[in-house]
Amino acid sequence: MNTIIKLFSLVFITLFLACSSDDSDNQNANNQGFLKIGDKTVALSQAYLENYGKKGNSYNIDFAARSETLSGNHVDAAAVYFELFSSEEKSIAKGDYVLGDYSSATANTFTHWGQSILGLNITSTDKGLMVATxxxxxxxxxxxxxxxxxxxxxxxxxxxGTASNYLNGKLTSTQENVDFSMEYSGNVEQYNSTQFTGKQTNSAERPKKKFDH
Structure with missing residues (x-):
């Protein structure tokens, strides 16, 4: 089971948790961000950190963000995921992170397991998060x-990055060296891996993360 399935499942679960209280609504109102792939841009409304503890000399902390809604056939949605290695135990340390290797677990790197999705009707599958179009x-x-x-x-x-284009649930083409960017500023909900892995018994969409990259 790869990391992408694990983290994007978190997005679906916390989507409902984040909308369940007035406090969360107020926090979301102050959040700002976007995902841009090519010439398309979608706003991001909430972000998450999940801490998987120490690996080597750094800490494996995953970052995810989502748009206000993820499913729908008329309005584009967005989801963002990066697997990061930080020098700080409980936060993503300030600084620049470059592409690195998971097995090396070098601080201030992100891995190639990251994925960002933009489009109509984003859903969770056994292969990870997919977009219909x-x-x-x-x-x-x-x-x-x-x-x-x-x-x-x-x-x-x-x-x-390498982009895969979908139409009505089918892969139509792939493109190399596609420009994309993301920005997020605001509240971040934080979880430890043991806390969220415990939700596996309550949700088939929350499998454990395995270190088998």
Missing amino acids: GISIKPLEGIFKVTENGKTYKVSFSGK
Whole structure:
């Protein structure tokens, strides 16, 4: 089971949790961000961190963000996922992160397991998050930047990746070296891996993360 399935499942679960209280609604109102792939842009409304603890000399902390809604046939939605290695135990340390290797677990790197999706009707499947009509892209190069990491976070990414284009649920083409970027500023909900893995018994969409990259 790869990391993408694990983290995007988190997005679906917390979608309902985040909308269940007035406090969360107020926090979301102050959040700002976007995902841009090619010439398409969708706003991001909430972000998440999941901490998988120490690996080597750094800490494996995953970042995800989503648009206000993920499903629908008339309005584009967006979801973002990056697997990061931080020098800080409980937060993504400030600084620039470059593409690295999971097995090396070097601080200030992200892995190639990241994925960003933009389009119509985003759903969770046994192969990960899929889009009916839109674009799924994996990072091949770029900079993931963290400029604030306190009560609120400010992060961004600018780079290139391999894009897969879908129409009505079918892969139609792939493109290399496609530009994409992301920015997010605002509240970040944080979880430890043991806390969220415990939800597996309550949701088939929340499988455990395995270190078998």
